[in-house]
Amino acid sequence: xxxxxxxxxxxxxxQVIEIPDNYGSSSVSDEPDQSNESLLPSYLHPHNQFSTAxxxxxxxxxxxxxxxxxxxxxxxxxxxxxxxxxLSEPLNLESGSTTSKxxxxxxxxxxxxxxxxxxxxxxxxxxxxxxxxxPVPSAIRNAxxxxxxxxxxxxxxxxxxxxxxxATCDPDEFTLQHGYNLRPSMYNRHTEMLIAIxxxxxxxxLTARTLHGVMQNVKDIVNLKKTEFWNKGGPAWQKIVVCLxxxxxxxxxxxxxxxxxxxxxxxDGVMKHDVDGxxxxxxxxxxTTQLSVTPTQQLIRPFADDPTSLPPVQxxxxxKQQNSKKINSHRWLFNAFGRILNPEVCILIDAGTKPGxxxxxTLWEAFYNDRHLGGACGEIxxxxxxxxxxxxxxLVAAQNFEYKISNILDKPLESSFGYVSVxxxxxxxxxxxxxxxRPLEQYFHGDHTLSERxxxxxxxxxxxxxxxxxxxxxxxxxxxxxxKAGCQWKLTF
Numbered sequence: 068x069x070x071x072x073x074x075x076x077x078x079x080x081x082q083v084i085e086i087p088d089n090y091g092s093s094s095v096s097d098e099p100d101q102s103n104e105s106l107l108p109s110y111l112h113p114h115n116q117f118s119t120a121x122x123x124x125x126x127x128x129x130x131x132x133x134x135x136x137x138x139x140x141x142x143x144x145x146x147x148x149x150x151x152x153x154l155s156e157p158l159n160l161e162s163g164s165t166t167s168k169x170x171x172x173x174x175x176x177x178x179x180x181x182x183x184x185x186x187x188x189x190x191x192x193x194x195x196x197x198x199x200x201x202p203v204p205s206a207i208r209n210a211x212x213x214x215x216x217x218x219x220x221x222x223x224x225x226x227x228x229x230x231x232x233x234a235t236c237d238p239d240e241f242t243l244q245h246g247y248n249l250r251p252s253m254y255n256r257h258t259e260m261l262i263a264i265x266x267x268x269x270x271x272x273l274t275a276r277t278l279h280g281v282m283q284n285v286k287d288i289v290n291l292k293k294t295e296f297w298n299k300g301g302p303a304w305q306k307i308v309v310c311l312x313x314x315x316x317x318x319x320x321x322x323x324x325x326x327x328x329x330x331x332x333x334x335d336g337v338m339k340h341d342v343d344g345x346x347x348x349x350x351x352x353x354x355t356t357q358l359s360v361t362p363t364q365q366l367i368r369p370f371a372d373d374p375t376s377l378p379p380v381q382x383x384x385x386x387k388q389q390n391s392k393k394i395n396s397h398r399w400l401f402n403a404f405g406r407i408l409n410p411e412v413c414i415l416i417d418a419g420t421k422p423g424x425x426x427x428x429t430l431w432e433a434f435y436n437d438r439h440l441g442g443a444c445g446e447i448x449x450x451x452x453x454x455x456x457x458x459x460x461x462l463v464a465a466q467n468f469e470y471k472i473s474n475i476l477d478k479p480l481e482s483s484f485g486y487v488s489v490x491x492x493x494x495x496x497x498x499x500x501x502x503x504x505r506p507l508e509q510y511f512h513g514d515h516t517l518s519e520r521x522x523x524x525x526x527x528x529x530x531x532x533x534x535x536x537x538x539x540x541x542x543x544x545x546x547x548x549x550x551k552a553g554c555q556w557k558l559t560f
Contacts, residue, residue, distance in 0.1 A: 198233075207330075212357065230250060230354070233342050236348065242407070249408060251305075266312065269323070270322065277419060278309075279359050284422050291428075312385045313387060317390065329360055330356045332352050349387045350385070353383050401499075448467065451463070491541070513526055
């Protein structure tokens, strides 16, 4: 039986497809598009064979990426009694740059000619929460292996629809009581590991490096044979959630959004600027995907009965409307998503950091084997290139030296006493129930969005010495965790 994405020759490790540079971008043309049948270029269409390298790339982009990816008839998700409202137009950006203008034009559903669409009226959850399921393109939907699509008891829309939620509240108010929910909680799944990737403005290569490395680590966990924990209580992939938190819509690289649209976790034209007069604070997308993109921009898709194929990965993509610093991204992670998912271990990774082979599993095992462990971190080293050629760069050499001194001298000594002064946000992990309460409360005093609410206790009311402490807020979280009253938590390297 041919694969839905077309027959190909399979490399040794996985199935790869090279993605064109302008894959996922729409054509700004005066003439209306005549086709809207395919998300992928013609050589990835389910009904076509793969093209050779000599074929003209001009024909690859004649279909309407915008029309195929963003259907105009969503259906409501998990709706309860509430009121009906007319949705606003999709979110548009105003910018002087050509790139931003072209990206903003992609948010509109019209293609080529002006056309007025009928107003859709959607019932809100609890009368205030907009949560809608949008069908994913057929190429993405058909890429999921049959053995996962036909699992008994699994919701049918997990692989066929992407869920969009417009959060119009503060992260502290993103709760079940206010009508907000997440798919793993809706499906009654236990989240053992929550992997958070914090992002500011990294390009698609750095983002793909991190995201693909995370998905390979998830594959290592799913493929474990001699394990009692991961093989009981449901499939292992259902216990892992990957959360991407983007710090602001304007600073993010729009090519990175195209990368996320490729794997199915993002769609243009569905974001809403406001809901019932309340401005949207964060746009939240949810989808379970088996697709991944390598740093060299090759599409990795599963192959039937191939043990090296990537398993499904539950993804949550939080795109904040405004840039409000990394500490606010952590507030969305811990206070919003963490309270609903209630994970056992939260792993923090910065975009651009490539997790090594089984590094996430090794980090989790430290918590599983020590019930008093509240936080841990792994070794971070600079990418030195083949033959250490990048060491010739004095900046790379200095960074590599600083990392080695910290990893060989500082952190092992501190770890022997059970307290590591700082766990780097680029690659660290915390036990969620260890940081809930006072540690997170003190940590979030440095969030500028809370300064008005906290008053003198906020960042604006602090003196210069307290403000200096929050220049490295990770140190505050580590100290508060170890000093938490009535507990015996420790940190290790």
